[in-house]
Amino acid sequence: MGKADDTYLVVGSGPTGITCAQRLLELGAQVTLVDIGRTCEGDRVELVRELRSKAPDEWDEASRRTIGSQTLPQDGQGPRIKRVFGSDFPYVHDQEAMITQKGTRCVTSAAVGGLSNVWGAAMLPFRAADLSAWPLQLDDLGAHYASVAGMVGLAGVHDGLESLFPFYGEPLSPLAPSRQASWVLGRMDENAAALRRAGLQFGRSRLAVRRGLCQRCQLCLTGCVYDAIYRTNQTLSVLKKHPAFRYMSGAEVLSCRDDGPGVTVRYRDLRTGSVRDARGTRAFVGAGVLSTAKIVARSLGAKELRLRLRYHPYLLIPMVLGHNETEVSTERLHALAQGFIEIDDAAISPRMIHLQMYTYSPLFAAELRGRGRVVASLAPFVLGRLVAMQAYLHSDDGEPVDMSVLVEAGSARARIILNGALSERNLGTLAKVRRKLWEVARLTGMVPIPRAHQIGAPGEGNHIGGTFPMSARPRDLESDVLGRVGGAQRLHVVDASVLPSLPSSTITFTAMANARRISEAAAALD
Numbered sequence: 001m002g003k004a005d006d007t008y009l010v011v012g013s014g015p016t017g018i019t020c021a022q023r024l025l026e027l028g029a030q031v032t033l034v035d036i037g038r039t040c041e042g043d044r045v046e047l048v049r050e051l052r053s054k055a056p057d058e059w060d061e062a063s064r065r066t067i068g069s070q071t072l073p074q075d076g077q078g079p080r081i082k083r084v085f086g087s088d089f090p091y092v093h094d095q096e097a098m099i100t101q102k103g104t105r106c107v108t109s110a111a112v113g114g115l116s117n118v119w120g121a122a123m124l125p126f127r128a129a130d131l132s133a134w135p136l137q138l139d140d141l142g143a144h145y146a147s148v149a150g151m152v153g154l155a156g157v158h159d160g161l162e163s164l165f166p167f168y169g170e171p172l173s174p175l176a177p178s179r180q181a182s183w184v185l186g187r188m189d190e191n192a193a194a195l196r197r198a199g200l201q202f203g204r205s206r207l208a209v210r211r212g213l214c215q216r217c218q219l220c221l222t223g224c225v226y227d228a229i230y231r232t233n234q235t236l237s238v239l240k241k242h243p244a245f246r247y248m249s250g251a252e253v254l255s256c257r258d259d260g261p262g263v264t265v266r267y268r269d270l271r272t273g274s275v276r277d278a279r280g281t282r283a284f285v286g287a288g289v290l291s292t293a294k295i296v297a298r299s300l301g302a303k304e305l306r307l308r309l310r311y312h313p314y315l316l317i318p319m320v321l322g323h324n325e326t327e328v329s330t331e332r333l334h335a336l337a338q339g340f341i342e343i344d345d346a347a348i349s350p351r352m353i354h355l356q357m358y359t360y361s362p363l364f365a366a367e368l369r370g371r372g373r374v375v376a377s378l379a380p381f382v383l384g385r386l387v388a389m390q391a392y393l394h395s396d397d398g399e400p401v402d403m404s405v406l407v408e409a410g411s412a413r414a415r416i417i418l419n420g421a422l423s424e425r426n427l428g429t430l431a432k433v434r435r436k437l438w439e440v441a442r443l444t445g446m447v448p449i450p451r452a453h454q455i456g457a458p459g460e461g462n463h464i465g466g467t468f469p470m471s472a473r474p475r476d477l478e479s480d481v482l483g484r485v486g487g488a489q490r491l492h493v494v495d496a497s498v499l500p501s502l503p504s505s506t507i508t509f510t511a512m513a514n515a516r517r518i519s520e521a522a523a524a525l526d
Contacts, residue, residue: 014114017286037249106459161203181338310466314456351394395502420458465496
């Protein structure tokens with residue numbers, strides 16, 4: 001790269017890396033973003049481009065099936081993964097990534113935009129109570145929440161959730177709720193006082209979606225043809241036009257060496273296979289929790305790191321409405337989360353529980369078809385009453401996953417071994433969540449379907465982090481408040497790896513705000 005001592009090096013184009021790069025550019029810095037940068041297959045891109053020029057009702061059925069095909073087992077086994085436009089390009093599968101999983105379901109990405117290609121766009125901040133054991137206060141993140149909300153275009157409404165989760169700035173106009181969601185939210189509004197006494201607060205979902213682009217084509221969960229759902233690729237396209245920004249793709253970062261007046265990032269050029277160095281003032285690593293752990297291990301010169309991986313215990317609960325909404329399969333609607341419910345009940349957990357409500361999606365019909373002819377024949381009668389509830393617990397309600405990073409001697413190759421299991425305490429808390437939904441069914445108009453719930457394995461959904469938790473007085477493999485591990489002064493971890501805990505509300509908003517805070521504070525040191 002030549003002389004680049006005045007350049008900041010950012011690793012990864014996912015949410016935290018892009019947030020970090022944008023803030024550094026705002027501060028007047030030179031920034032080089034180093035990224036593996038895989039992209040979707042060309043034929044899929046061409047198909048999406050063609051469909052984008054049409055209205056959804058002009059799409060042919062074969063094209064709709066192609067971009068809406070979903071769920072592919074990794075390497076023929078293990079968990080199903082969320083595809084985008086029928087492709088699994090966002091993922092690096094376990095064999096390639098050298099990850100061994102025992103009881104866990106974690107994924108990693110090497111794509112441009114990382115896992116923002118497949119996320120659900122739901123965004124909530126953390127509360128002051130959530131940060132009680134952190135070395136930060138909510139005021140340290142407030143301005144950064146506002147900036148991130150402006151960057152992604154956070155849409156929502158002022159409602160009952162605002163007493164728990166304030167908006168940092170005025171929200172964009174939200175997407176219209178589906179008819180099923182309107183009925184449920186109306187039912188809960190009628191019973192709001194009783195629900196509050198039962199420990200529930202609720203409201204419309206908050207989504208990083210641009211309403212003006214959304215065509216309500218129902219395919220949100222399989223990739224947005226119209227690019228209405230925020231992906232970091234959108235911000236990257238803007239950054240590429242900045243004269244102080246350089247995007248270096250096809251580069252796999254191996255390590256970051258803090259060597260006094262600057263930092264050296266060693267990377268493998270994936271086009272030639274050669275190993276090269278890039279020099280800069282500081283390095284900011286936001287490669288995703290698993291990939292970041294490998295980079296930190298090599299950077300510390302460690303043969304093995306033993307870490308604790310935190311995650312959101314997760315539960316999917318199919319629910320039946322007390323109202324049948326006809327013709328849902330032809331309704332123009334979005335299929336992202338329609339509403340949020342927060343449960344604050346000490347009899348279940350001392351920590352708040354977050355739920356997201358999903359109404360009709362073509363995936364519901366596909367799931368019924370996959371359960372045999374008899375179940376599939378019931379689809380016309382049940383789809384109008386069927387909704388899905390995702391429940392997330394605080395990371396402290398689950399046992400951390402044991403994580404080992406093993407670096408091969410004389411080689412840059414590193415293997416990750418994950419070993420986790422659901423504890424009896426964890427399972428008991430999830431069972432209490434189901435019972436709670438039964439108890440308030442009359443108030444919400446939703447009844448859990450008996451024995452139809454699915455409990456996620458540790459790490460499922462990629463709500464993971466906390467491997468290098470921030471501490472005011474870091475020890476061992478903890479990081480300081482600027483994400484620095486092991487005494488390094490110019491190497492900053494900026495992704496969810498440094499979050500000390502994972503409160504149940506969505507992770508991405510806080511991870512991005514914290515990355516922005518770290519980059520701003522680190523730049524001030526120079």
